[in-house]
Amino acid sequence: MSYALQLGDYTEGYRFRLQCKACNYGWYTEPADLLQHTDTHARMYLDETEHMLVCLACKKHKVIITPLIIKPKHHFVGGLG
Ligand SMILES: [Zn+2]
Numbered sequence: 001m002s003y004a005l006q007l008g009d010y011t012e013g014y015r016f017r018l019q020c021k022a023c024n025y026g027w028y029t030e031p032a033d034l035l036q037h038t039d040t041h042a043r044m045y046l047d048e049t050e051h052m053l054v055c056l057a058c059k060k061h062k063v064i065i066t067p068l069i070i071k072p073k074h075h076f077v078g079g080l081g
Contacts, residue, residue, distance in 0.1 A: 005067075007035060007049055008042025013071035020055035022062040031067075 010016070010031035019026040034040055039052050046065050053063040 004045045004047065006042065007031060007040060007044045007046065010067055013069060015068045015070050017066040017068055018053065018063050019066070020058060020060065020062050021064060022060045023055060023058040025055055025057035027056060 014031050016029050016031055016034065017026065018029060034049065034053075035042060037052075040049060044052075046067070050063055050065050051061060053065075054061055055063055
């Protein structure tokens with residue numbers, strides 16, 4: 001069982017915070033917007049998506065994705081391992 005979620009698992013209620021590890025530029029995007037990219041699809045894992053993204057500022061492949069819950073669902077998803 002994998003801990004990793006796929007891009008399509010982040011539907012309504014999530015926002016992605018993106019940050020570049022090279023230049024520290026950070027920005028936000030909606031998961032649905034990422035899915036509009038020709039290179040992405042709903043079955044991609046977040047780390048795969050990170051490898052595909054380039055920084056808006058320096059154009060390097062150093063982007064990390066942090067999913068943020070902006071609209072909690074009914075079921076609490078705990079982070080206890
Ligand atoms: Zn950058």
